[in-house]
Amino acid sequence: xxxxxxxxxxxxxxxxxxxxxxxxxxxxxxxxxxxxxxxxxxxxxxxxxxxxxxxxxxxxxxxxxxxxxxxxxxxxxxxxxxxxxxxxxxxxxxxxxxxxxxxxxxxxxxxxxxxxxxxxxxxxxxxxxxxxxxxxxxxxxxxxxxxxxxxxxxxxxxxxxxxxxxxxxxxxxxxxxxxxxxxxxxxxxxxxxxxxxxxxxxxxxxxxxxxxxxxxxxxxxxxxxxxxxxxxxxxxxxxxxxxxxxxxxxxxxxxxxxxxxxxxxxxxxxxxxxxxxxxxxxxxxxxxxxxxxxxxxxxxxxxxxxxxxxxxxxxxxxxxxxxxxxxxxxxxxxxxxxxxxxxxxxxxxxxxxxxxxxxxxxxxxxxxxxxxxxxxxxxxxxxxxxxxxxxxxxxxxxxxxxxxxxxxxxxxxxxxxxxxxxxxxxxxxxxxxxxxxxxxxxxxxxxxxxxxxxxxxxxxxxxxxxxxxx
Amino acid sequence: xxxxxxxxxxxxxxxxxxxxxxxxxxxxxxxxxxxxxxxxxxxxxxxxxxxxxxxxxxxxxxxxxxxxxxxxxxxxxxxxxxxxxxxxxxxxxxxxxxxxxxxxxxxxxxxxxxxxxxxxxxxxxxxxxxxxxxxxxxxxxxxxxxxxxxxxxxxxxxxxxxxxxxxxxxxxxxxxxxxxxxxxxxxxxxxxxxxxxxxxxxxxxxxxxxxxxxxxxxxxxxxxxxxxxxxxxxxxxxxxxxxxxxxxxxxxxxxxxxxxxxxxxxxxxxxxxxxxxxxxxxxxxxxxxxxxxxxxxxxxxxxxxxxxxxxxxxxxxxxxxxxxxxxxxxxxxxxxxxxxxxxxxxxxxxxxxxxxxxxxxxxxxxxxxxxxxxxxxxxxxxxxxxxxxxxxxxxxxxxxxxxxxxxxxxxxxxxxxxxxxxxxxxxxxxxxxxxxxxx
Numbered sequence: 001x002x003x004x005x006x007x008x009x010x011x012x013x014x015x016x017x018x019x020x021x022x023x024x025x026x027x028x029x030x031x032x033x034x035x036x037x038x039x040x041x042x043x044x045x046x047x048x049x050x051x052x053x054x055x056x057x058x059x060x061x062x063x064x065x066x067x068x069x070x071x072x073x074x075x076x077x078x079x080x081x082x083x084x085x086x087x088x089x090x091x092x093x094x095x096x097x098x099x100x101x102x103x104x105x106x107x108x109x110x111x112x113x114x115x116x117x118x119x120x121x122x123x124x125x126x127x128x129x130x131x132x133x134x135x136x137x138x139x140x141x142x143x144x145x146x147x148x149x150x151x152x153x154x155x156x157x158x159x160x161x162x163x164x165x166x167x168x169x170x171x172x173x174x175x176x177x178x179x180x181x182x183x184x185x186x187x188x189x190x191x192x193x194x195x196x197x198x199x200x201x202x203x204x205x206x207x208x209x210x211x212x213x214x215x216x217x218x219x220x221x222x223x224x225x226x227x228x229x230x231x232x233x234x235x236x237x238x239x240x241x242x243x244x245x246x247x248x249x250x251x252x253x254x255x256x257x258x259x260x261x262x263x264x265x266x267x268x269x270x271x272x273x274x275x276x277x278x279x280x281x282x283x284x285x286x287x288x289x290x291x292x293x294x295x296x297x298x299x300x301x302x303x304x305x306x307x308x309x310x311x312x313x314x315x316x317x318x319x320x321x322x323x324x325x326x327x328x329x330x331x332x333x334x335x336x337x338x339x340x341x342x343x344x345x346x347x348x349x350x351x352x353x354x355x356x357x358x359x360x361x362x363x364x365x366x367x368x369x370x371x372x373x374x375x376x377x378x379x380x381x382x383x384x385x386x387x388x389x390x391x392x393x394x395x396x397x398x399x400x401x402x403x404x405x406x407x408x409x410x411x412x413x414x415x416x417x418x419x420x421x422x423x424x425x426x427x428x429x430x431x432x433x434x435x436x437x438x439x440x441x442x443x444x445x446x447x448x449x450x451x452x453x454x455x456x457x458x459x460x461x462x463x464x465x466x467x468x469x470x
Numbered sequence: 471x472x473x474x475x476x477x478x479x480x481x482x483x484x485x486x487x488x489x490x491x492x493x494x495x496x497x498x499x500x501x502x503x504x505x506x507x508x509x510x511x512x513x514x515x516x517x518x519x520x521x522x523x524x525x526x527x528x529x530x531x532x533x534x535x536x537x538x539x540x541x542x543x544x545x546x547x548x549x550x551x552x553x554x555x556x557x558x559x560x561x562x563x564x565x566x567x568x569x570x571x572x573x574x575x576x577x578x579x580x581x582x583x584x585x586x587x588x589x590x591x592x593x594x595x596x597x598x599x600x601x602x603x604x605x606x607x608x609x610x611x612x613x614x615x616x617x618x619x620x621x622x623x624x625x626x627x628x629x630x631x632x633x634x635x636x637x638x639x640x641x642x643x644x645x646x647x648x649x650x651x652x653x654x655x656x657x658x659x660x661x662x663x664x665x666x667x668x669x670x671x672x673x674x675x676x677x678x679x680x681x682x683x684x685x686x687x688x689x690x691x692x693x694x695x696x697x698x699x700x701x702x703x704x705x706x707x708x709x710x711x712x713x714x715x716x717x718x719x720x721x722x723x724x725x726x727x728x729x730x731x732x733x734x735x736x737x738x739x740x741x742x743x744x745x746x747x748x749x750x751x752x753x754x755x756x757x758x759x760x761x762x763x764x765x766x767x768x769x770x771x772x773x774x775x776x777x778x779x780x781x782x783x784x785x786x787x788x789x790x791x792x793x794x795x796x797x798x799x800x801x802x803x804x805x806x807x808x809x810x811x812x813x814x815x816x817x818x819x820x821x822x823x824x825x826x827x828x829x830x831x832x833x834x835x836x837x838x839x840x841x842x843x844x845x846x847x848x849x850x851x852x853x854x855x856x857x858x859x860x861x862x863x864x865x866x867x868x869x870x871x872x873x874x875x876x877x878x879x880x881x882x883x884x885x886x887x888x889x890x891x892x893x894x895x896x897x898x899x900x901x902x903x904x905x906x907x908x909x
Binding site for chain 2: 036037039040041042043044045046047048049050060061062063064065066067068069073077080081084085087088089090091092093095119120121124142143145177178179186187188261262264265266267268269348350384385386387388389390393394395396398416418420421422425426429445448450466467468469470
């Protein structure tokens with residue numbers, strides 16, 4: 001990365017009279033392998049780098065991006081952008097940014113086993129072994145789509161307030177989509193494993209075991225599963241389910257840009273309003289955090305893409321809203337400081353408010369203790385289909401690895417129970433939270449153009465009381 | 471020497487066999503607006519080269535963003551090192567063999583797409599919405615142009631220009647009453663910003679004070695915007711890549727009745743106003759119009775040269791760099807007008823937007839999707855009142871088979887979530903399952 005390009009762009013915009021400017025150079029080196037039904041369908045390596053610049057001119061935000069390394073081209077693009085922003089400022093909503101401390105920092109995640117030291121052959125071996133583990137189960141698996149990728153993201157961020165941040169974050173990501181046929185029925189499973197780490201994380205996953213467990217679990221469900229029960233039931237949810245719930249119905253509606261309506265035509269709004277900080281929205285055992293500083297979390301970072309220092313945030317503490325996710329714009333609107341939640345997925349996208357590692361914080365129960373007190377209920381360990389409305393008020397989760405609970409004991413598997421529930425009912429129904437912890441990776445979509453960004457969701461298991469199944 | 475040829479020649483010298491080089495240069499502008507005000511401008515410029523290359527049946531996809539000879543030489547060394555470690559791909563059967571004669575075809579192109587009075591166009595649309603009774607509008611206005619050049623090792627050297635205008639507007643009367651409309655076009659002539667404003671404003675006004683919907687079976691009228699989401703799912707399901715991956719509800723159904731006789735889905739890359747119009751696919755094979763589904767029968771999967779050879783058929787001219795993909799999806803219009811469809815319904819729901827379409831099982835087609843913005847209960851041919859908090863929970867094949875009417879009013883549109891454009895009219899589907907939260 002030629003850092004002088006960012007310095008040049010910043011100086012040029014300052015000379016043009018902008019009230020604030022930030023410039024970010026970013027490079028991403030990506031390797032990807034996809035094995036489909038035992039055949040290496042796709043291998044790729046790619047590198048991209050470029051410059052993203054955001055500024056305030058006459059109270060209007062302008063953003064521009066280019067992968068050109070020619071200063072004259074960058075200058076021309078800046079001038080075009082300024083003309084457009086100046087015209088737009090006649091129809092603007094005045095944007096202000098919260099006052100934040102400036103930093104000069106460099107940070108990186110140290111790779112114990114460097115991604116660059118692992119040959120394509122070794123990476124592929126993990127996939128081939130995974131496929132073999134599936135075939136060794138002798139289960140009918142007509143669809144086996146397994147992909148492994150790694151990425152190194154390097155950023156150089158500067159702004160007109162004196163902040164300079166250098167960062168280097170490695171990512172490793174496994175995702176798979178499996179189809180299992182058994183007893184004339186079929187089930188499909190998609191999941192991801194991801195961390196910010198060197199290759200040591202991949203070595204720790206034991207991919208063949210993951211695949212074998214997935215396949216045998218689905219087979220068992222299709223072979224022995226019965227119809228889900230109906231009526232009022234208690235539900236014990238594992239971290240994969242609590243994770244997706246936390247992400248969809250807490251993380252997203254707590255994004256302040258949605259609350260203020262900025263994403264209304266894209267990812268939608270929120271059922272919450274800005275005056276709800278301090279309001280009770282869940283049971284007392286409910287605490288939900290968003291913590292970008294969590295080491296190895298797929299949503300890890302120490303400074304956000306506005307140069308604000310990241311920190312652990314309590315979105316809900318003991319059932320009460322503590323804070324929303326903010327960037328400098330929404331923080332300014334609420335008269336507070338940003339909590340460092342602004343990210344872009346590459347140099348060519350504007351930074352917007354994103355979740356990082358969003359988790360249901362641990363409680364006091366073991367999963368066994370939660371199950372023991374259930375007279376009639378369901379254990380939901382993972383899921384297939386899910387969705388939620390764009391205000392994040394009502395959601396659906398279709399269970400996959402699920403079991404009937406009767407008088408405190410786990411009985412037979414049940415096939416695809418459907419939990420369709422409103423957000424207030426969901427978070428008020430929790431009466432116990434587990435002391436276990438799992439972080440699960442995902443790519444979350446938001447913005448226009450769409451930006452998918454790495455996040456973790458998960459945390460502890462939990463128990464929901466009195467849920468209606470019809 | 472021109473950069474693409476330099477790369478091709480250098481790769482050839484190193485023993486690479488099939489080579490596809492796609493060079494794309496693009497420029498774009500965006501205005502993002504919220505609450506009737508412009509809140510951000512965006513300006514972008516990008517040059518990129520994507521490559522598909524093979525050596526000894528080993529296949530690799532990669533890209534280049536720096537075009538100096540020195541960068542290219544380093545890149546080729548890295549490529550050589552990378553590809554030799556890959557196993558052979560026995561599923562790979564080669565790329566299209568040129569040279570080709572392409573049809574005399576020129577897609578619609580707006581030369582001055584970046585020089586339009588963007589703010590005036592946007593203001594017109596916002597005012598049209600407000601005049602319909604909306605209080606607030608949000609969305610994006612976006613224009614771009616691109617030049618795509620394609621060079622292959624098999625005597626293909628072609629280029630195409632494209633332009634795109636896109637306006638997406640969500641209008642609100644209050645927090646619970648909204649309407650969404652958008653338009654995507656290659657030319658200003660077909661870019662009806664007034665329609666977008668009026669339509670989103672009209673739906674928002676109609677949807678004031680929604681009541682909770684009730685679960686049950688309903689006949690549903692999908693506006694073009696929500697049906698474009700479903701058409702994109704069907705189009706993507708028809709790619710042989712999806713079929714092989716377990717991601718298709720059309721697997722094992724070739725030449726079978728998969729939909730009502732009223733339903734035909736076309737992929738027409740030569741539709742000159744189609745946003746993805748092109749006379750060549752990404753291996754240089756000439757493209758052509760084809761019925762994916764004709765009168766309800768699944769006519770073809772989408773293929774490139776390699777997958778066509780594997781399945782002993784002809785390429786459909788749908789090669790993407792990795793997998794076959796649809797170009798311009800077109801739902802064949804029917805004869806009935808949109809308003810007339812309502813008279814066919816005793817108990818139904820009118821849906822104006824969808825999002826969050828997710829499958830329990832892509833192979834069986836079990837899925838659900840969320841109505842968004844104005845949704846309306848229909849009784850005895852008339853809209854009764856707006857409804858909320860419902861979900862369509864059904865099966866894609868069931869929906870396709872239950873299509874009763876297709877209207878005669880097509881528009882080119884795309885939803886925020888699926889991002890796949892389609893040219894589609896409104897569609898009436900009978901007996902669809904609607905669910906709602908039980909707790």
